Amino acid sequence: MYRLALIGAGRIGRIHAANAMAHPDLTLSHVVDPFAENADPLAAEIGAQVASLEAVLADASVAGVIVASSTDTHLDYCLQAHAAGKAIFCEKPIDLDLARARSATDRLKDARLFLGFNRRFDPNFQALKARLDDGSVGGIESLQITSNDPGPPPLAYVKISGGLFKDMAIHDFDMARWLLGEEPTYLFAWGSCLVDPAIGEAGDVDTARTVLKTASGKLCVIGNSRRSGFGYDQRIEAYGSAGMVRADNVVESTVHLWTEAGAQADRFQNFFLDRYQQAYRAEMAHFADILAGRAKPSVGYADGVAALALAEAAAESVKTGKPVRIPHG
Amino acid sequence: MYRLALIGAGRIGRIHAANAMAHPDLTLSHVVDPFAENADPLAAEIGAQVASLEAVLADASVAGVIVASSTDTHLDYCLQAHAAGKAIFCEKPIDLDLARARSATDRLKDARLFLGFNRRFDPNFQALKARLDDGSVGGIESLQITSNDPGPPPLAYVKISGGLFKDMAIHDFDMARWLLGEEPTYLFAWGSCLVDPAIGEAGDVDTARTVLKTASGKLCVIGNSRRSGFGYDQRIEAYGSAGMVRADNVVESTVHLWTEAGAQADRFQNFFLDRYQQAYRAEMAHFADILAGRAKPSVGYADGVAALALAEAAAESVKTGKPVRIPHG
């Protein structure tokens, strides 16, 4: 049984806490959060103790930490936890600043650091990846990643989110790298403000199309919108030399209604907590495997930096109106 | 170019007229209908002449007749046309009375008589049949035929229709025989009046479930309703030893609408004139092949009698509440 500390007891932290408690090999022994109103009720509920970060890192009985605090603290906590010899499960993104994230390369490149790009653990995207890997559609040639949120977040969040590309599309950049099997070398992006003018006034876009190109000419289009109008829209189409494989949206049930208006399927699962419920569980199982030495992190620090590099490049492309070369891509 | 006479210039007769005119090997030279308001405009439109049945049958230049008159005249016109040496394309059913229909066996069993069970010519049901024939699902074991009309016909028609089984389910009995590859030997049916009490008062049912059983134990369920609530519902599922093949309803277009309410497909094609448009064309092409000696009728007099026998058995089963043995398969 591995004892874990949770750093950050907000919404996603509580998801990870529940999954850790439900895993037979894991228990959550400590909760770290500067706000007692977050830390206390969660600790009480699961029988953990509230502690300071220092105390947790100094406690030899703690095998790993879950970093689910605010984004600007991710990198620092990872560095501290790694220095203290802990295994790390860190929420994405690794940081909002590429230069800063890269400055930690020497210290983190070999860390037992699992970065929570949850979509890699979604059963549907895993099934798509399996079809690519087993050659069902021949060699991959292009990708179409569709990733639209049901509706925009509060404006206050938009302003500190790092922008659409670092906050939202960063998942899609990771998917692209995971599925293309080759690093993108060029990127072009256009963004618009079609959903809410206030987002534009805050210096961000709410709608974007990004095209990636690899050295061998593979192409990937990423479509993003802060508001779909029909729920959480998370789909991928991968074209190979012998066909196409796609993963579709997930519906609430298999029920269809047939009336004079036509055939109507059930709603799509509304947002990420529903859509990726199984993925979050699978992430925790992977972290247990890392702790037990049964697995190395399947996605880690370097992946976080690479996705961030693409996100910064996309923002730059929107600003300059020109394609951007991805260095060392 | 084969010259044809159309007997009966009503709704279905006009469909056949258009298809005959559009066929490169056929032309419609005569229109026979006791009502001048039916015959005259159609004849004028297509450049045919209005004629009496006697004149048509005596005209050696007429190679075939299309019998699309009222049901009670089908058998008689077939007998006359056959005696005159004409090829016959007769609308279903062959008659509403089984004993009467059977009385013509000696005279019609070898006739060039093509009976218009149009569903055998539907591309979707033909694709289903092809999968059964090529062994895609192993040997057939059971069938589910779903056949619901959008809404009930006028009560006046219900009263002369011969009842739900002879008027509507007769198509499904023919489908069952075509697909099972073995004659049903027993039949059980229950009927209810759920759509309109007036249909019950007229001595008919508007909702029914019929089960057929063959000597080897194959089972077929036919579901019928005079009113679906969502359009023309024409589906078949065929279970084999190694899987299942099904033919679904046909939609107006491939368009799907995704809104907060879910994903909505387009409406089903509304009724038989739309749903079976291609089937009616294919029927006429088959009749041209018969006229040219390139084919024998793929469905004929004996099939009409066999379907009628099942329809009478179903009505009897509803009346007695007991299974009915089908004589001579």
Place this chain on the structure above:
Amino acid sequence: MYRLALIGAGRIGRIHAANAMAHPDLTLSHVVDPFAENADPLAAEIGAQVASLEAVLADASVAGVIVASSTDTHLDYCLQAHAAGKAIFCEKPIDLDLARARSATDRLKDARLFLGFNRRFDPNFQALKARLDDGSVGGIESLQITSNDPGPPPLAYVKISGGLFKDMAIHDFDMARWLLGEEPTYLFAWGSCLVDPAIGEAGDVDTARTVLKTASGKLCVIGNSRRSGFGYDQRIEAYGSAGMVRADNVVESTVHLWTEAGAQADRFQNFFLDRYQQAYRAEMAHFADILAGRAKPSVGYADGVAALALAEAAAESVKTGKPVRIPHG
């Protein structure tokens, strides 16, 4: 925290054990099983103690029992547990003998006995029920229940299973009663042996079609096969006066493969442990609500007897070839 005893540590018992342990309000304190090789490892794994039935029933700290033992013991254990004041979660069926089951009516009709008809807790069938209840398709008129297993069980099991109707279709009879909103008053069934002749030699059928009819004329068809050829086939179509609602099979993932052969969806979930995983969890949550007094059993002893009555009637109909009246149905 309610302490529970598990009676029967076989396959389904272990599912319930895991769900009980995962529920925040429940714990499994005792395991009862005559075979130590079943009881010991499970008890060790979850930290429960192995005990005799007598000890468990005499232990006032045990609030409820889960009866997951062999079918012939269900009724007896329910009677004992109820006499000892325990809440009961009993696997279906309540018994294999209708007369015997009915003999317990006086003693069990008011028991806190929750009968595990798991399909009522499937999210897809619940979504279908919700559409019926909210009037989306008008008043219900007919049902089509499709329920085919991937493949037949071992012959040894077939022989003690009670036959296709009590072993397999009993779920469908319960679904029919739940959804029709009216008791069936007549039943007709035909059965065949198409999958394996040995099943026929054992006195059973492996393929069946059953038709139910209510007093108001609602019709329900149940289709069963011991072998589908394509996985676990569990679908329901409910026709109302204004449309149709259906619940389809559940696929492993949303992935579709497009190749020259057409578009291929992923496999269906293979069998009941996958297909009804969520349903089993929801059952345990309902049992927790019963223990806490927040709910009465939504399906209980009387439902078990009613479904068994339909199963016996179906077997009788197959034997006699005649419709059967359901007494007091």
Place this chain on the structure above:
Amino acid sequence: MYRLALIGAGRIGRIHAANAMAHPDLTLSHVVDPFAENADPLAAEIGAQVASLEAVLADASVAGVIVASSTDTHLDYCLQAHAAGKAIFCEKPIDLDLARARSATDRLKDARLFLGFNRRFDPNFQALKARLDDGSVGGIESLQITSNDPGPPPLAYVKISGGLFKDMAIHDFDMARWLLGEEPTYLFAWGSCLVDPAIGEAGDVDTARTVLKTASGKLCVIGNSRRSGFGYDQRIEAYGSAGMVRADNVVESTVHLWTEAGAQADRFQNFFLDRYQQAYRAEMAHFADILAGRAKPSVGYADGVAALALAEAAAESVKTGKPVRIPHG
């Protein structure tokens, strides 16, 4: 009855000939083709006469011409036919050279010239357009046009085709203009050679992604490949402020096969002659309406020039690696 002349008796010319002959208001009186082996059999088959272009244009009884000759002759024949007072149904593209096409503006901008962008007449894309027009998804914000051929044409054709953008994507540029309701002002494209290196050696690309942007920020992505691996792939997704509408591929039949491998739909209709059969018929009906004065060309010379401008811009963008501004877009 309007008498028409067909100029160019190749594959697409024969399609138009058949549709003209089947239309009640049209007849094909003349066939013009420099190759007697094309012109003679078609003229014989439909009862038309072979004639020179000069003779046809001088014949006052000819109301209109169908220009289905090789692309490099389109513009010249349109100019001649318009000068002779004929109505024109011209196959796309209007020309392969933008400057040359534009040079005809003064002479052709008011011509009765119907340009055959057939996809505007496809029932599925028309249904999609109808949903956009009726506000079903709110105001349009972005488009995803997917347009992949089953396999590449012969290399000899590739070399004279004008390249992927003018030969193939030109349809998609027209769709974009039709559906966006606003002219694109900027375009960016990347192309690759992934299907056949010989296409690259011929100076063309076989795989491309193009992004269009309008003045108000609407975005459109066009995906093209010369080879899909799974048939003719013609789909459109249109996102609006309140949802999404999409038109999917068309299958050969509604048949699905369920086996151990999963559920398999029928093949997609293989190529444009099947997929757009109804569209070609609807085009001819529109031309009849134009001849009768019941309609003005819904798509004409200016649309042909505008689509060609986008195609040239795309080729330029691929060459320079930079976005291109669309003048007067």
